[in-house]
Amino acid sequence: MEKETRENDVILRVKDLKTFFYTNNRCNRAINGVSFDIRKGKTLSIVGESGCGKSVTASSIMQLLPELSRIEEGEITYFSSDGEVNIEKLPKNGKKMRSLRGSDIAMIFQDPMTALNPVYTIGFQIVENLRAHMNMSRKDAKKRAVELLAQMGIPNPEQRVNEYPHQFSGGMRQRAMIAMAMSCNPKVLIADEPTTALDVTIQAQIFELMMKLKEDFDTAILLITHDMGVVNEVSDDMAVMYMGNIVESGETRDVIKHPAHPYTKALLQSIPILGKGRNQDLEPIRGSTPDPYNRPVGCQFRDRCDYMTEKCGEMPPEEMVSEDHMVRCWHWKEVLK
Template identity: 80%
Template sequence: MEHDKIISVNNLKTYFYTNERCNRALNGVSFDIRKGRTLCVVGESGCGKSVTAASIMQLLPDLSRIEEGSITYHSDGEDIRIDKLPKNGKKMRSIRGGDIAMIFQDPMTALNPVYTVGFQISENLKAHTKMTTKEAHARSIELLTLMGIPNPEQRVNEYPHQFSGGMRQRAMIAMAMSCNPKVLIADEPTTALDVTIQAQIFELMMKLKKEFNTAILLITHDMGVVNEVSDEVAVMYMGNIVESGITKEVLTKPAHPYTKALLQSIPILGKGRNQDLKPIRGSTPDPYNRPVGCQFKDRCDFATDKCMEMPGEEIVEGNHMVRCWHYKEVLSNGK
């Protein structure tokens, strides 16, 4: 399966600096995004999910930088080291929005309020293709139609504030998909939407994946979504991937106490109201003042003195990876 990798992230360390303090937001993250597959990155707020996306897109804020590791984009016939490209250079700008597109968490901040939605989609098309203004306008209408937006001929000339939340998100997806990107990064694309719209948006993304063999990196904190839409999953905690593998294996046999705790904290459909839901005890440590060793140990039922040292990557079986000294106990402990 080597050949179908499209992005390889290897030992990525992205640090943020404020007031002479350092937050190791990503502390050695490695994963592959594959063509025609959906990889879900899941974890609590602040674990580094969005920083991962911003690192790949070269959209990191000023006081942060990639300290170590590599992000390689396997383009047709050449491997491009994204982490080595100047972030506003010509090459990066042609990749960003063309080959690798992103759907942001909040469409209201990602869409420009002073331009019509149609103008913003057309701009992207004209930047990455040889379309004329007229062709780009026609394609924008076509894209809005594909996204299920009613009266697209009229809507294309309207401004973001005239759209509802769900429609703004669809317009964002239309913009991201306008150039048939090879990789789509979706950062919690349905956070502010109701469940029916959420389902439609995921359906749209799955359809695009099937038709264009697009690779999708989906960032979410919702285990239900992971179960529905992903092929592979990476569970993130405090800047590290603590468990990863084929979604089905990870969700049915969680080997990391954190994955297990996440799964026990969500209700299961059809089990009624008497479910025993357990919130994860404690709270995430201060990123500027991290504990020594395993970052989860203070919230973990399996912790021992050994956890003062950071565990390495262990293979449970096949592609199923975990970083935990006690993963065998976690597995044998059942559900």
């Protein structure tokens, strides 16, 4: 019964997604068979080192991939109120995709300077989004833009709404962009490291606002982050990515308490624990991520793993540790001991 409820709650499903990049006659399998569900009113966190494919996954969902890349296989299904929408089949700049972007599915980008247009005021850019998707008058949209900036903790929002991105500090630009993404109360909010440029006080405010959006509008959130503390605090489910594959996924508390993949375990061991002081032993993950154009055969983590055997020359299948806890590792039972 619980599984059926979880199925009915799914608002966005990614199944066997493969997104490849092509440069100089070489292919980077940036996303190589990724599957996950995002549920209404829940937060799914994707964690992993830089270059593992987190942001490419988000760009694939938003159909914002660069020119020399494409979705080779897989499905991205958005369960809208009007029925299923196969995002991977929609033209990038087609009418349907443009109507979804910013209204039903919104994204907070990692770098606000590349996401905001430098020749338009912050207010104009928020107003444009509101008018395009919410059928508002210019006056009401401007009023709403001021409210959003105030909610984000920006001082003098009535004045700042008429200023340009270069007049804002890095953290304030990030907050303005978050305001824009949250302006239309989206059904799915993709947050790509939304608080990177912000101090901890503002970080807490932003996550509070995101949680409020989740509670008030049943918004599903896909959170991309490096911060395991944030993951533990705000997410319901989590997926651990490594070199274009999800190597472990499940309910956040279960994965953090009982990591079954050597990579997840290594990530958790490399993080300082509050209250243990400066004498605690931190174990960095040895080595570095392999060249994406010259990947190892089989398990991608094998050369950095303490559990490596000959069997790791083959890619491990997905195995269920428990009903909702998945892992891709030949030695997961040893890892759990």
